[in-house]
Amino acid sequence: MGASTTAGGQSGRPTYPPGLRGLARFAAERRAALLVAFLLILVADAATLAQPIVTGHLLDAVIGRHSIVRIVALLVLIFVVGAVLSGIGGFVLSRTGEAVVRDLRVRLGAHLLYLRIAEHDRRRSGDLLSRASGDTMMVRSIVTTGPVTAVTGAITLIASLVLMARIDLMLLGVTVATMAVSFGAVFTVLPRVKPAALQTQASVGRLIAVLDRSLRAIRTVKASRAEERELREIEEQAAGAYSGGLKLSRIQSQITPAITLGVHGSFLVVLGLGGAQVAAGHLTISQLISYLLYLTTLAVPLVSVGQLMSDLQRGLVSFNRVNEILNLELEPVFAGPAQELETVAHAAPGGAAEITFEGVEFGYSDRRILDEVSFRVTPGSHTAVVGPSGAGKSTLLALVERFYEADAGRVLIDGRDVTEMPLNELRRMIAYVEQETPVLAGTVGANIRYACPDASDEAVDAVVAQVGLTGLVRRLPDGLDTDVGDAGVLMSGGERQRIAIARALLGQPRVLLLDEATSQLDALNELAMRDTVRNAAGPRCTVVTVAHRLSTVVEADKIIVLAGGRVAGSGTHQELLADSTVYQELVQGQLLPAAVVPHGRDAAGAEGRQQLDAFDTSDAFDDAEEPEVLAAGADALEMWRRAQRGTPGMRWLEP
Numbered sequence: 296m297g298a299s300t301t302a303g304g305q306s307g308r309p310t311y312p313p314g315l316r317g318l319a320r321f322a323a324e325r326r327a328a329l330l331v332a333f334l335l336i337l338v339a340d341a342a343t344l345a346q347p348i349v350t351g352h353l354l355d356a357v358i359g360r361h362s363i364v365r366i367v368a369l370l371v372l373i374f375v376v377g378a379v380l381s382g383i384g385g386f387v388l389s390r391t392g393e394a395v396v397r398d399l400r401v402r403l404g405a406h407l408l409y410l411r412i413a414e415h416d417r418r419r420s421g422d423l424l425s426r427a428s429g430d431t432m433m434v435r436s437i438v439t440t441g442p443v444t445a446v447t448g449a450i451t452l453i454a455s456l457v458l459m460a461r462i463d464l465m466l467l468g469v470t471v472a473t474m475a476v477s478f479g480a481v482f483t484v485l486p487r488v489k490p491a492a493l494q495t496q497a498s499v500g501r502l503i504a505v506l507d508r509s510l511r512a513i514r515t516v517k518a519s520r521a522e523e524r525e526l527r528e529i530e531e532q533a534a535g536a537y538s539g540g541l542k543l544s545r546i547q548s549q550i551t552p553a554i555t556l557g558v559h560g561s562f563l564v565v566l567g568l569g570g571a572q573v574a575a576g577h578l579t580i581s582q583l584i585s586y587l588l589y590l591t592t593l594a595v596p597l598v599s600v601g602q603l604m605s606d607l608q609r610g611l612v613s614f615n616r617v618n619e620i621l622n623l624e625l626e627p628v629f630a631g632p633a634q635e636l637e638t639v640a641h642a643a644p645g646g647a648a649e650i651t652f653e654g655v656e657f658g659y660s661d662r663r664i665l666d667e668v669s670f671r672v673t674p675g676s677h678t679a680v681v682g683p684s685g686a687g688k689s690t691l692l693a694l695v696e697r698f699y700e701a702d703a704g705r706v707l708i709d710g711r712d713v714t715e716m717p718l719n720e721l722r723r724m725i726a727y728v729e730q731e732t733p734v735l736a737g738t739v740g741a742n743i744r745y746a747c748p749d750a751s752d753e754a755v756d757a758v759v760a761q762v763g764l765t766g767l768v769r770r771l772p773d774g775l776d777t778d779v780g781d782a783g784v785l786m787s788g789g790e791r792q793r794i795a796i797a798r799a800l801l802g803q804p805r806v807l808l809l810d811e812a813t814s815q816l817d818a819l820n821e822l823a824m825r826d827t828v829r830n831a832a833g834p835r836c837t838v839v840t841v842a843h844r845l846s847t848v849v850e851a852d853k854i855i856v857l858a859g860g861r862v863a864g865s866g867t868h869q870e871l872l873a874d875s876t877v878y879q880e881l882v883q884g885q886l887l888p889a890a891v892v893p894h895g896r897d898a899a900g901a902e903g904r905q906q907l908d909a910f911d912t913s914d915a916f917d918d919a920e921e922p923e924v925l926a927a928g929a930d931a932l933e934m935w936r937r938a939q940r941g942t943p944g945m946r947w948l949e950p
């Protein structure tokens with residue numbers, strides 16, 4: 296299923312009610328295959344049911360010393376036809392069940408990818424993973440073996456009862472009464488299956504969530520010596536799953552013997568009563584044997600039906616857990632019929648875009664994060680957003696990307712409200728580098744091409760050079776084909792960041808949103824970041840950076856100061872230093888810890904700045920392992936720092 300089909304189907308994709316009705320409706324989408332399988336099994340069962348009749352005739356023929364050749368041939372034919380058709384029917388049903396589960400998994404996968412970010416915020420990804428794996432497995436078992444058992448069991452049961460009724464009604468009455476007692480016992484334990492299954496599946500979900508959490512932060516777990524604590528949580532959830540599983544086993548261990556006892560009990564009663572009937576001459580011996588054969592034929596489907604009833608309850612719990620996700624609202628990715636997403640790297644048409652916030656209000660829940668936020672970012676400019684931690688800076692970027700929608704007010708791109716633009720069109724024009732600069736498992740090249748898989752090698756080489764990765768790529772054992780490890784763990788933080796920026800630049804976006812990592816970068820990376828941002832902004836691209844480093848801020852054409860959910864000031868670095876106490880405080884304390892505070896001019900700084908501008912970071916990265924180059928990078932950063940001292944009102948804050 297391609298991306299376009301998946302997303303295009305969002306509006307028309309059927310939803311299912313919870314429970315058996317939903318499961319039946321889901322399975323009914325493959326009714327043609329189910330019907331073929333049903334007919335095959337019907338004929339196979341008819342053949343099985345004919346066996347006792349023909350066996351009865353065989354006995355009569357043996358007792359009456361008639362020829363048995365034709366009857367034996369017929370019996371063999373019935374055996375073979377029954378076995379072959381039941382095999383084919385079972386296979387068709389199983390294949391259909393597998394296809395049903397495949398569809399369920401793909402739909403669930405599509406749903407998880409297209410789910411609104413707010414839903415992902417609310418849920419633990421480990422639990423979602425367990426629904427995609429464990430729960431779909433449970434659904435699989437009831438839609439594969441379930442229909443086979445139900446169809447064959449029901450047919451065999453009804454036909455056997457009809458044929459047994461034709462032999463002796465009284466014996467049938469006794470059989471039904473005995474079986475009713477054992478099924479009564481089964482029905483008393485069945486309601487306990489659902490809560491036990493729910494406990495098991497929910498515990499497994501939480502277990503995977505705990506594991507997922509620990510493995511994602513395995514270094515922190517080890518550094519905090521938290522293995523034992525994590526293990527205790529794992530044990531707790533495993534114990535929950537164990538106790539749920541134990542309850543289910545207990546219930547199952549009552550169901551199977553109850554039915555087996557019912558069948559065996561009725562066999563003995565029928566043998567006794569039937570023997571008396573034969574002795575009294577009301578029944579022939581062959582009729583009694585046929586009856587008893589029917590009774591034994593019943594044993595297997597009845598036990599299977601008992602098992603199915605229990606499995607069905609468990610499967611329904613899993614189906615409901617999967618269906619709960621399938622019924623969640625998705626992002627409206629496509630406005631109309633599915634459109635092709637652009638996968639080739641070329642500039643999004645239109646050049647640098649204008650971004651406007653008009654009285655935007657937003658809160659993740661009841662807590663207001665942004666309050667009447669209004670500002671304009673001019674096309675081609677570089678705007679830095681600064682503010683205290685938690686002020687809502689990243690949230691601003693999320694609203695431009697439309698990960699969330701404003702509660703009031705509007706976010707406009709080139710005068711168009713983002714909520715009225717097709718999401719794929721909006722996101723095609725924007726590149727976004729989030730704070731954690733995620734790198735996905737795979738190769739360096741695949742990561743850079745992630746948004747534009749069809750980009751040419753030349754385009755990739757160009758962005759690799761732009762972010763100063765050429766030297767690294769040359770040194771890597773397999774160049775761009777080198778694996779970055781799970782979540783990019785084999786790369787350094789700075790390398791991951793540059794890979795993420797290269798990925799963003801490859802799409803030649805009209806808007807580049809950079810959520811600067813809060814952690815300090817080394818000298819070279821800090822300079823590279825500054826150069827990259829400076830070079831990206833221009834006639835083709837507008838850059839908005841959530842800035843934590845002064846190197847980014849002072850370069851910006853405009854700085855927006857966000858505090859207390861409001862715009863507390865905007866302007867250039869110099870303007871804000873003069874006008875905004877919030878900005879001054881940020882510069883002193885939080886924007887760049889141990890960095891700069893207002894001070895007088897420093898003529899040497901201006902000279903330092905010129906030298907810094909001449910320092911080519913991309914060349915430096917190419918030889919970043921050379922000690923003299925590293926030293927030159929550090930020198931260049933010091934030059935830049937001196938340049939800041941040359942900036943009106945700035946001096947270094949002593950650590």
Ligand SMILES: Nc1ncnc2c1ncn2[C@@H]1O[C@H](COP(=O)(O)OP(=O)(O)OP(=O)(O)O)[C@@H](O)[C@H]1O
Nearest residue numbers: 416659660664682683684685686687688689690691
């Ligand atoms: N997905 C979310 N659900 C609920 N609350 C959130 C969510 N994301 C952020 N918040 C809260 O919203 C507020 C603003 O968060 P945001 O990440 O935008 O701040 P920020 O200014 O970028 O902070 P920082 O500089 O520390 O990265 C914070 O108080 C944060 O706890």
